[in-house]
Amino acid sequence: MALTNTQYNSIMRLYEQRQTKNRHLRDERIHYVYTHVSGYQKLDESVATLSVAQGKKMLNGDPNALSELKECLHKLTKDKQRLLNAAGLPADFLEPVFDCPDCRDTGYVDGKKCHCFRQAEIELLYQQSKLKDVLEKENFDTLSYDFFEGEQLAAFQTAVNKCRDFARSFSRLGSNLFFYGTVGTGKTFLSNCIARESIESGHSVIYFSASSLFDTLSRNAFDYKNQESLDYLYNDLYNCDLLVIDDLGTEQSTPFTLSHLFTCLNERLIRRKSMIISTNLSLPELKERYQDRIFSRITSNFEFCKLTGPDIRMCKKRLTNRK
Template sequence: MALTNSQYETIMREYEDRQTASRHLLEERTAEVYARVEGYRGLCESVASLSVSQGRKFLDGDEKALEDLHASLSSLSAQKKYLLRQAGYPDDYLTPVYNCPKCRDTGYVDGSKCHCFKQAIIDLLYEQSGIREQLESENWSTLSYDYYQGDDLQRFQNAVKECKNFIKTFDSDYHNLFFYGTVGTGKSFLSGCIARELIESGHSVIYFSAAGLFETLSRNMFDYKNKDDIVSFHEDLYGCDLLIIDDLGTEYTSNVAVSVFFSLLNQRHLNKKSTIISTNLSLEDLRNRYSDRVFSRITNQYTICKFTGTDIRMLKKRLQNRK
């Protein structure tokens, strides 16, 4: 997944902060040792002057200069360690401290992203998704068919199949999903399963409740003071690999809001960026509530999955009360 500029800059600022903290710690420790360990500063100054003098000899043609330099530096290093130990410090007390010794907090090793950089990407994606805690419980390991029967079970199994194919072909095929049906039948759960799987593989996922999305879009239309923040928000919203819009139909709608909503769906379609929408509305309610353009966009360019059955959340509560 290609990070947006804002995402990359966020991660790199974190690395810069780590490097700054490491440098400050080393400066503090060095000042402490200079003040408390007699002779240590002089050895450090000897290293610098010796390197300069032997470098000059080498440039003047003394082929043994580098060999002599290495030997002298090794001796000085041993003396410094001895002074540190004598003063009660560990040998590596003045060695830079890194969060990741492999890349030395640069994020890169030999020009390639370090494992810590890849983890930072995943952590950032989780944070930006808005559903980190939700995804701890909503994943394939907690999937259960026990709450479904008959046609309800068949519909849910078909939806699970569509979701797994959505994940499997995500990088090769552009597609969208539309979940609709009765309350508490697994629509948000399956959206969460997909989100977790894609985030773990390094894709950007952003989750919005429909109410939160419409409120944010409406607010940004009239906010002229925070242009940079709005540009960054739109970059993420229109460009993230997957946008999840949950509970469509619970938001306050207006003609302007519906128009902006269509623009969002249309632009993501043009960008070949996938979207998942879930709603408790029927298809008839969807047509009546939103414009024909929105209805046409969803019914023609989304794989539609219908959910039916008992409200699982309510069923679980009843089962717990019986215990």
């Protein structure tokens, strides 16, 4: 997946912290052994002395110098291991320490991301999406058809299949999905289902309700002291793999919000970065509320998914009250 620069740097800082921590741990172990294991430090220092001596022999043309060096180093290694064992320590006690021996805490193996880097990606994306707790409850595994029947059930099943297909292919196709329909029919839930699948497959997902997105942008727009933070926010908004804007239409309609909505849509379309937008507005209401150029961007570049049926939140509330 393509992490944003901010996200990549954040993960690499974790690896730097691991390397520093483990270097300190090894230094502490060496100090302990030198202090508590009699004779070990002298053997350790003799390795360097021996290497220098045999190196001079090799430079002077001694054909046996290398084999003698290997034999002596092997003996010194065995002697040091015996000292460690006698002190009740494992033979590898002073070996370099790594959280991940496979990549030696670099994040990469043969130029490819290590499995530990992959896991760090997923954990970071969950944290930054602000969806972790929600997605544990709202995902395809917890999805229920119990509140639908007849044509509404068939329509909802079709919508779910469309969402599954979108989750599998959006990063390859650069596709976008637009949920609209009546209140409480599962638009946010299905958005969360897709977000969960996307994060689990290692894609970066940023979620905002429309009101919180534009509130965040407006608070930072004229704060020049935090210009760097604002730049990071724009970078992430424009470049994350999937941007979810929930409840479009609940934000205040101002020239500022219209301008920034258009810019966000336009930038992501240019970069072929996928979006999910949900709204309770009907299409005529959407056209009336937003400028033609915004409405045109949405209708031309999004796949529409209309959801109708009972208000699921109200149905769940009634069931809870009966218990």
